[in-house]
Amino acid sequence: MSNNKYRILVVEDEHSINSLIEAILTANGYQAILAETGAQAQIMAASFQPDLILLDLGLPDMDGQELIRLIRNELSIPVIVVSARADEQDKVNALDLGASDYVTKPFGAAELLARIRANLRDCMRNREKGMPEEMFHAGELRIDFGKRRVTLFEQEIPFTQTEFNILALLARHAGKVLTHETIIKTIWGGSDPGNVKKLQVNMANIRKKLGEKPGATRYIFTEIGVGYRMLEEEN
Amino acid sequence: MKQNNFLTALGIEAATFGVCLFVDFFLNMKVLTPMIFILGVFLIARYTEGYFYGIAASIASVLLVNYAFTFPYFAFDFAPTVSVLSATCMMTVTIITSTMTTQIKRQSQMKAEGQKEKMRANLLRAISHDLRTPLTSIRGACSVLLDDGASLSDEQRQTLLTEMRENSDWLVRMVENLLTVTRISGDGGVRINKTPVVLEELTESAVSKFNRQHPEHHVRVEIPEEFILIPMDAILIEQVILNLLENAVQHAKGMTELCFYAHTTETEAIFEVEDDGAGISEDRLPNLFSGYLGSEKTPADNRKHNMGIGLSVCSTIIHAHDGTISAENRPEGGARFRFSLPLEEKKDEQ
Numbered sequence: 001m002s003n004n005k006y007r008i009l010v011v012e013d014e015h016s017i018n019s020l021i022e023a024i025l026t027a028n029g030y031q032a033i034l035a036e037t038g039a040q041a042q043i044m045a046a047s048f049q050p051d052l053i054l055l056d057l058g059l060p061d062m063d064g065q066e067l068i069r070l071i072r073n074e075l076s077i078p079v080i081v082v083s084a085r086a087d088e089q090d091k092v093n094a095l096d097l098g099a100s101d102y103v104t105k106p107f108g109a110a111e112l113l114a115r116i117r118a119n120l121r122d123c124m125r126n127r128e129k130g131m132p133e134e135m136f137h138a139g140e141l142r143i144d145f146g147k148r149r150v151t152l153f154e155q156e157i158p159f160t161q162t163e164f165n166i167l168a169l170l171a172r173h174a175g176k177v178l179t180h181e182t183i184i185k186t187i188w189g190g191s192d193p194g195n196v197k198k199l200q201v202n203m204a205n206i207r208k209k210l211g212e213k214p215g216a217t218r219y220i221f222t223e224i225g226v227g228y229r230m231l232e233e234e235n
Numbered sequence: 236m237k238q239n240n241f242l243t244a245l246g247i248e249a250a251t252f253g254v255c256l257f258v259d260f261f262l263n264m265k266v267l268t269p270m271i272f273i274l275g276v277f278l279i280a281r282y283t284e285g286y287f288y289g290i291a292a293s294i295a296s297v298l299l300v301n302y303a304f305t306f307p308y309f310a311f312d313f314a315p316t317v318s319v320l321s322a323t324c325m326m327t328v329t330i331i332t333s334t335m336t337t338q339i340k341r342q343s344q345m346k347a348e349g350q351k352e353k354m355r356a357n358l359l360r361a362i363s364h365d366l367r368t369p370l371t372s373i374r375g376a377c378s379v380l381l382d383d384g385a386s387l388s389d390e391q392r393q394t395l396l397t398e399m400r401e402n403s404d405w406l407v408r409m410v411e412n413l414l415t416v417t418r419i420s421g422d423g424g425v426r427i428n429k430t431p432v433v434l435e436e437l438t439e440s441a442v443s444k445f446n447r448q449h450p451e452h453h454v455r456v457e458i459p460e461e462f463i464l465i466p467m468d469a470i471l472i473e474q475v476i477l478n479l480l481e482n483a484v485q486h487a488k489g490m491t492e493l494c495f496y497a498h499t500t501e502t503e504a505i506f507e508v509e510d511d512g513a514g515i516s517e518d519r520l521p522n523l524f525s526g527y528l529g530s531e532k533t534p535a536d537n538r539k540h541n542m543g544i545g546l547s548v549c550s551t552i553i554h555a556h557d558g559t560i561s562a563e564n565r566p567e568g569g570a571r572f573r574f575s576l577p578l579e580e581k582k583d584e585q
Contacts, residue, residue: 106407200433200436201462207435213456215439222436222439224436224437224440224473225470
């Protein structure tokens with residue numbers, strides 16, 4: 001897959017992190033544009049039309065959450081939040097505000113690149129709305145969205161309506177984190193807090209049916225306190 | 236607190252009055268009345284804060300003695316000299332006692348603060364010690380790579396870089412622990428955010444994080460099959476599990492098996508991390524969770540970082556959850572760390 005055309009705007013005020021991310025991106029065939037303040041980021045987002053934004057929430061001149069809102073009004077490109085672990089709540093807020101994913105500092109190059117790849121793909125898929133994917137394929141797991149069939153090691157696994165809907169939602173955004181709130185809104189509509197437990201119970205059943213064992217998970221990963229992430233699809 | 240002071244004062248004063256009534260009318264020993272009232276006033280001054288309640292009680296006592304226990308009984312009769320003298324006596328007792336009480340309180344407060352200061356100094360010393368070792372190693376490796384990188388073999392370069400990464404990973408975890416400590420024991424005390432967490436999801440998240448950091452160690456996991464919700468701050472409890480697993484990797488010499496168990500009783504969830512390594516030396520057991528012991532004795536050995544801070548962070552987190560944590564040596568060899576979390580939220584926390 002050639003990434004040459006992808007342009008990524010990096011919004012980060014710390015120089016050492018900035019140059020690290022730039023090195024990782026250029027070494028992997030992306031074009032990196034750097035912005036050190038929120039104001040700069042807005043101008044650059046408008047003039048360079050990046051394909052994706054990497055955003056550090058702690059900016060010197062404005063609140064990162066505010067910047068997400070401003071960007072969301074103008075552009076429909078993925079925004080990946082880069083945050084420290086201590087800002088757990090900020091991260092969830094950012095995701096609920098319209099950020100598409102996050103990486104926690106300190107991150108490895110592989111993790112950063114995986115997030116970028118998954119979110120770019122997710123975004124491209126959304127743009128080509130005309131022809132949604134028919135099949136999902138990762139490891140030994142296959143999901144046929146049209147026939148609503150799931151097979152693991154060629155064996156069909158029966159799922160309830162709700163379970164299948166959740167699984168399909170995760171699979172359609174494979175590689176990307178989906179927050180509890182996002183899943184609940186899509187599956188049940190509305191955001192009744194009692195639904196969190198419903199989601200947790202359904203997820204437990206899905207994991208059981210897929211034979212997931214804690215510590216040796218293959219397909220569905222729990223991002224504790226945030227949501228769930230499905231294994232990235234193979235090409 | 237104000238309410239308490241008022242109730243204490245009122246209670247003691249009422250008791251004094253009652254005792255005097257008894258002594259006066261049943262035993263007929265009037266001589267004792269002023270003494271009993273002075274005792275009452277003394278106790279009030281001792282067990283309430285500040286001067287107000289003591290002085291109020293002295294005035295009340297003078298009036299009561301005058302009203303009930305001196306001729307004419309149950310009527311006021313102010314003979315100025317007697318009233319003023321007895322009032323002066325009581326006031327003096329009150330003021331001196333209150334002053335002394337306040338002083339004692341201030342002194343013990345200062346002592347406690349001194350102790351806290353000492354603990355903080357110990358913590359800082361332990362941290363600096365723990366940070367210096369990996370930093371020295373990273374700094375050294377960088378210089379070598381920058382200055383003599385060309386003359387090193389690929390293998391040597393790889394070793395240096397791998398060590399740099401391991402050491403910085405360790406620093407990251409350390410800093411995260413420190414942040415947690417400041418978050419929990421910072422100003423205003425505990426600020427944890429409990430939500431119902433699925434045991435299986437917690438285990439999955441913690442163990443897979445551990446596997447990523449230590450792919451060379453396999454963790455055997457045994458948890459109940461049922462769907463179990465436990466109220467907790469998941470990020471913090473995950474950190475406890477990671478610290479305990481990490482502790483085994485650092486300290487359990489000769490470990491071949493590392494296990495994570497969890498089960499629930501009626502009232503609590505119990506988690507256990509077991510290894511079959513060298514165990515914990517007896518002299519360290521009692522102070523394991525209070526931290527920092529031995530940081531001065533331990534030589535600055537690159538491979539053996541002191542996890543004192545990691546374990547004391549565990550204890551801080553678990554206590555903030557109203558849980559318990561303990562460590563023991565297993566009879567069959569190796570160490571066992573166990574912590575429990577209450578399944579029901581305490582009512583006063585909601």
